[in-house]
Amino acid sequence: MRRIFLSISISSPGLYTYTFRQNSHSISCSQSPNFVQQLQQSHDLESVISIHSNLLKLGFLRDTFATNHLINAYVRLRRTDDAHWLFEEMSEPNVVSWTSLMAGYIDTGKPQISFWLFERMLGSSAKPNVFTFATMVKACSVLADVETGRKLHAQIEMLGFQSNLVLCTALIDMYGKSNNVDEARRIFDVMAYRNIVSWTSMIVAYAQNAQSNDALRLFREFIQSMYYPPNHFMLASVINACGSLGRLVMGKVTHAVIIRGGHHVNDVVATTLVDMYAKCGCFGYSDKVFRHMQNPCVIPYTSMIVGAAKHGLGKLSLNLFEEMLERGIRPNDVTFVGVLHACSHSGLVSVGLEHLNSMYRSHGIMPDVKHYMCAVDMLGRADRLDEAYQLAKTIQAEPDDGAILWGTLLSTSRTHGRLDLVVEAGQKLIELNKQVAASYVTMSNTYAVAGKWENVHKIRSEMKQKNVYKEPGCSWIEVKETIYVFYAGDVVSCIRGNEVVHLLRELEVKMKERGYVQGSNDLVFVDVEEEAKETILSLHSERLALGFGLITIPKGVTIRIMKNLRMCRACHEAFKLISEIVKRDFVVRDVNRFHHFKDGSCNCKDYW
DNA sequence: ATAGGGTTAG
Numbered sequence: 001m002r003r004i005f006l007s008i009s010i011s012s013p014g015l016y017t018y019t020f021r022q023n024s025h026s027i028s029c030s031q032s033p034n035f036v037q038q039l040q041q042s043h044d045l046e047s048v049i050s051i052h053s054n055l056l057k058l059g060f061l062r063d064t065f066a067t068n069h070l071i072n073a074y075v076r077l078r079r080t081d082d083a084h085w086l087f088e089e090m091s092e093p094n095v096v097s098w099t100s101l102m103a104g105y106i107d108t109g110k111p112q113i114s115f116w117l118f119e120r121m122l123g124s125s126a127k128p129n130v131f132t133f134a135t136m137v138k139a140c141s142v143l144a145d146v147e148t149g150r151k152l153h154a155q156i157e158m159l160g161f162q163s164n165l166v167l168c169t170a171l172i173d174m175y176g177k178s179n180n181v182d183e184a185r186r187i188f189d190v191m192a193y194r195n196i197v198s199w200t201s202m203i204v205a206y207a208q209n210a211q212s213n214d215a216l217r218l219f220r221e222f223i224q225s226m227y228y229p230p231n232h233f234m235l236a237s238v239i240n241a242c243g244s245l246g247r248l249v250m251g252k253v254t255h256a257v258i259i260r261g262g263h264h265v266n267d268v269v270a271t272t273l274v275d276m277y278a279k280c281g282c283f284g285y286s287d288k289v290f291r292h293m294q295n296p297c298v299i300p301y302t303s304m305i306v307g308a309a310k311h312g313l314g315k316l317s318l319n320l321f322e323e324m325l326e327r328g329i330r331p332n333d334v335t336f337v338g339v340l341h342a343c344s345h346s347g348l349v350s351v352g353l354e355h356l357n358s359m360y361r362s363h364g365i366m367p368d369v370k371h372y373m374c375a376v377d378m379l380g381r382a383d384r385l386d387e388a389y390q391l392a393k394t395i396q397a398e399p400d401d402g403a404i405l406w407g408t409l410l411s412t413s414r415t416h417g418r419l420d421l422v423v424e425a426g427q428k429l430i431e432l433n434k435q436v437a438a439s440y441v442t443m444s445n446t447y448a449v450a451g452k453w454e455n456v457h458k459i460r461s462e463m464k465q466k467n468v469y470k471e472p473g474c475s476w477i478e479v480k481e482t483i484y485v486f487y488a489g490d491v492v493s494c495i496r497g498n499e500v501v502h503l504l505r506e507l508e509v510k511m512k513e514r515g516y517v518q519g520s521n522d523l524v525f526v527d528v529e530e531e532a533k534e535t536i537l538s539l540h541s542e543r544l545a546l547g548f549g550l551i552t553i554p555k556g557v558t559i560r561i562m563k564n565l566r567m568c569r570a571c572h573e574a575f576k577l578i579s580e581i582v583k584r585d586f587v588v589r590d591v592n593r594f595h596h597f598k599d600g601s602c603n604c605k606d607y608w
Numbered sequence: 609a610t611a612g613g614g615t616t617a618g
Binding site: 036039040064065066067068069071072075094095096097098099100101102103129130131132133134135136137138141164165166167168169170171172173174195196197198199200201202203204231232233234235236237239240266267268269270271272273274275297298299300301302303304305306307332333334335336337338341370374 | 611612613616617618
């Protein structure tokens with residue numbers, strides 16, 4: 001007679017413990033393969049628990065194979081703790097048991113635990129195989145831990161796994177996510193076989209490292225050399241690259257491919273389209289795509305909130321936020337960045353501060369440096385610079401975060417000609433060893449505007465002494481399938497550049513006529529090195545900077561602002577004027593994506 | 609036999 005004592009106590013949903021004792025002999029699982037099928041088809045916890053208890057009763061849990069299936073069922077339900085509990089009960093976990101559990105921890109946002117398991121595994125009788133390495137490489141990718149990733153890569157080579165397709169793809173992704181694109185490309189180049197996943201990983205590696213031109217070039221290569229069509233993963237990545245570059249036409253062409261392939265029903269693809277159209281200046285299209293989504297989650301909503309904010313549609317942005325709340329969708333930290341951005345760019349300072357203050361109280365989200373950065377920016381734009389400064393001072397932040405905060409104060413102080421704060425913020429940044437070149441140039445230019453030439457020369461010689469060099473900035477716009485690039489201090493590189501300069505002069509005059517430009521702050525061509533010739537032309541909610549025949553939008557912004565804002569009309573004028581030189585039927589809303597790379601450099605010469 | 613790689617908002 002077989003006796004089983006089984007008690008399952010459910011203390012909280014899914015948190016259960018059981019004890020058992022049995023005197024049955026172990027039954028081979030092959031006698032009952034239907035469990036496997038049942039487990040694979042179970043998508044709810046109740047049925048898995050029920051199968052679990054059956055397996056337990058029948059003594060199958062002594063069988064590694066059966067237990068592995070059960071572990072995987074729990075992993076699929078993201079019940080990593082339950083899977084782990086089962087795992088620890090196993091007498092002889094094999095490679096599959098270890099790998100499954102590691103993957104489970106990575107999927108539930110705890111990749112560190114998979115490293116710990118990997119170490120333990122190396123001391124056990126189970127030996128890691130290609131599956132295990134692919135899983136561990138992914139853990140490195142998630143953590144952007146290239147150190148560990150390189151070590152794994154070396155082990156992979158030593159074990160002779162380096163020709164495995166999946167492993168190579170995981171390595172490409174890992175190197176890409178840790179900002180080592182060239183290493184990613186080296187792997188991609190030596191692969192004997194590639195599939196759509198490997199191509200997508202490489203495209204994404206480029207796009208995520210500010211090399212979207214290379215991403216699109218690779219995509220073209222894929223289209224020309226492969227026989228099968230791109231899937232939704234690849235298309236989402238391509239749309240993303242189009243958005244970063246403001247390549248509206250290419251974005252539209254890709255959109256057509258998406259619709260023909262039926263991928264527009266995919267929410268991730270739809271979200272990238274929303275974002276791409278917003279970045280290309282076509283917020284109307286963003287809205288159209290968004291409104292076709294059945295149940296948009298927090299990400300597409302945030303995309304729309306940000307898009308509206310960048311287009312100066314602050315009210316609409318806030319309405320979208322309200323709509324989202326009404327639909328029971330919980331905002332996250334990024335959503336609030338968008339909301340604060342909207343308030344900042346539409347002059348809704350008190351509303352913005354209210355949101356900042358209620359973030360934690362009403363939504364349980366702790367404001368962090370990126371939110372304070374928005375607040376500093378918002379106060380700065382409203383010319384409440386002393387408050388902005390006081391706020392920046394009170395925030396405790398790591399050097400990287402502090403740099404963001406003080407960088408914001410620096411630029412907003414420059415815009416308002418607050419020399420004292422420019423110097424304060426600039427010195428803070430130099431102390432932190434962040435944005436050093438930009439800080440020097442900004443300080444120098446602000447001194448020059450104030451006519452303090454002694455200080456200008458002091459800073460310039462300090463820069464020379466310390467060998468600080470400022471990369472030239474550039475911007476570009478796509479108009480009617482042609483890309484116009486504007487370099488700082490370089491008129492020649494832009495087609496019809498002289499006409500642009502001429503029209504910008506006119507713009508300057510018009511703006512002055514309307515009193516938009518502060519007397520002491522406009523169009524001072526600072527006597528500095530060629531590469532650093534940058535001067536703020538106007539006080540805008542979106543800043544339009546003017547150098548020697550260049551248009552530089554410092555941080556990558558879209559210019560299109562509501563008519564009832566003073567600034568906007570000036571911007572609108574600017575684009576009307578620029579449009580004249582480009583084509584008569586130039587559509588203002590179709591332009592407007594300016595891109596700068598994170599590190600201040602750019603590769604737009606590759607663009608052609 | 610069971611386990612592994614790619615996509616979205618700042």
